[in-house]
Amino acid sequence: MNCPYPFDPATVAPRLLAWYGTHGRDLPWRHTRDPYRIWLSEIMLQQTTVTAVIPYYQRFLDAFPDIAALAAAPPARVIELWAGLGYYSRARNLQRAAQLVIARHNGRFPETVAELAALPGIGRSTAGAIVAIAFDRPAPILDGNVRRVLVRLFAVADDPRSAMAERQLWGWATALTAQDRPHDYAQAIMDLGATLCTPSAPGCSACPLAELCQARRLGLERQLPRVRTRKAVPVRRQVAVLVERGGACLARPRPAEGFLGGLWELPAADLRQDEPPLAAAARLVGELGLAGQPTMAGQLKHAYSHFTLELALVRMIVAAGDRAAEGAWCWLPPAQLLVTPLHGAHRKALACFLAIAPAGGDD
Numbered sequence: 001m002n003c004p005y006p007f008d009p010a011t012v013a014p015r016l017l018a019w020y021g022t023h024g025r026d027l028p029w030r031h032t033r034d035p036y037r038i039w040l041s042e043i044m045l046q047q048t049t050v051t052a053v054i055p056y057y058q059r060f061l062d063a064f065p066d067i068a069a070l071a072a073a074p075p076a077r078v079i080e081l082w083a084g085l086g087y088y089s090r091a092r093n094l095q096r097a098a099q100l101v102i103a104r105h106n107g108r109f110p111e112t113v114a115e116l117a118a119l120p121g122i123g124r125s126t127a128g129a130i131v132a133i134a135f136d137r138p139a140p141i142l143d144g145n146v147r148r149v150l151v152r153l154f155a156v157a158d159d160p161r162s163a164m165a166e167r168q169l170w171g172w173a174t175a176l177t178a179q180d181r182p183h184d185y186a187q188a189i190m191d192l193g194a195t196l197c198t199p200s201a202p203g204c205s206a207c208p209l210a211e212l213c214q215a216r217r218l219g220l221e222r223q224l225p226r227v228r229t230r231k232a233v234p235v236r237r238q239v240a241v242l243v244e245r246g247g248a249c250l251a252r253p254r255p256a257e258g259f260l261g262g263l264w265e266l267p268a269a270d271l272r273q274d275e276p277p278l279a280a281a282a283r284l285v286g287e288l289g290l291a292g293q294p295t296m297a298g299q300l301k302h303a304y305s306h307f308t309l310e311l312a313l314v315r316m317i318v319a320a321g322d323r324a325a326e327g328a329w330c331w332l333p334p335a336q337l338l339v340t341p342l343h344g345a346h347r348k349a350l351a352c353f354l355a356i357a358p359a360g361g362d363d
């Protein structure tokens with residue numbers, strides 16, 4: 001056969017589909033063809049594991065059972081149900097896209113890759129997954145799992161994120177996509193990447209593509225994909241303060257737009273050069289028109305994609321008579337704070353604060 005492939009691409013789908021028949025995963029979003037539910041699962045699964053997603057998926061659907069409910073929901077409620085999943089722009093885009101489907105498509109979910117990819121938060125691969133899984137039409141996908149399978153199958157030795165590799169991978173993804181049973185094929189290749197062709201321990205001996213796999217033939221299955229050298233991530237040092245007064249703690253919602261938009265936060269500030277956390281806490285609380293004696297309560301680290309946060313934790317009890325801080329600040333009892341959608345670093349901080357000495361009751 002004279003073709004640019006090291007094997008006949010038409011042989012991939014039948015092998016995958018046969019394997020999927022016995023090894024495919026049973027997941028909550030696999031019991032539906034509703035494009036709204038499939039879209040929601042695809043967005044939640046970006047950068048998040050299946051185990052973490054399942055309870056969120058179910059809670060989200062209980063609150064917003066269809067696209068009209070999501071489009072009409074208060075944005076704060078959407079963020080509240082997303083709190084803990086991270087990458088909050090996904091939640092904001094989800095609601096914007098729902099509103100556009102209502103406005104532009106009369107509430108009917110678009111059925112083509114081009115129309116779907118025009119919605120906020122839906123890239124080419126997610127659009128392909130929705131088309132294949134919800135509408136059972138052939139469409140290539142190239143999510144993280146599929147990308148790893150293809151890099152190994154074709155033994156891509158270069159940086160798989162380079163523009164040339166990207167073009168090649170999309171070409172292969174298109175050529176391998178089954179014309180028959182595209183719904184099952186999309187889930188099969190995703191499952192192969194998630195369960196067998198895993199990042200550090202590929203289970204090649206059980207793989208339905210082992211005979212075709214070029215990385216395995218070359219003994220490179222554990223070396224590929226080539227790991228990108230990551231740039232050093234900057235460190236940001238902050239203090240977060242649990243300000244307590246009369247059994248309530250100070251917190252506020254962040255602005256709806258921007259980093260961690262719509263999530264709640266405790267009072268926090270960057271540490272100035274060589275500034276001790278207790279001094280920074282007193283400065284911060286003073287700026288809020290409050291005063292008290294700060295005490296250290298610990299420290300923690302929290303990793304974001306573009307920086308690492310080193311957070312010093314300080315508690316401060318202020319007098320019941322102190323004037324309330326201005327702006328969006330609210331005094332919340334600890335039980336309410338625990339169910340408020342604090343952003344991830346401050347949820348960790350709150351857990352530390354409450355483990356040290358439950359807030360509340362001090363006056």
Ligand code: SF4
Binds near residue numbers: 215221
């Ligand atoms: S043979 Fe191994 S490396 Fe190749 S696709 Fe299968 S699991 Fe991945």
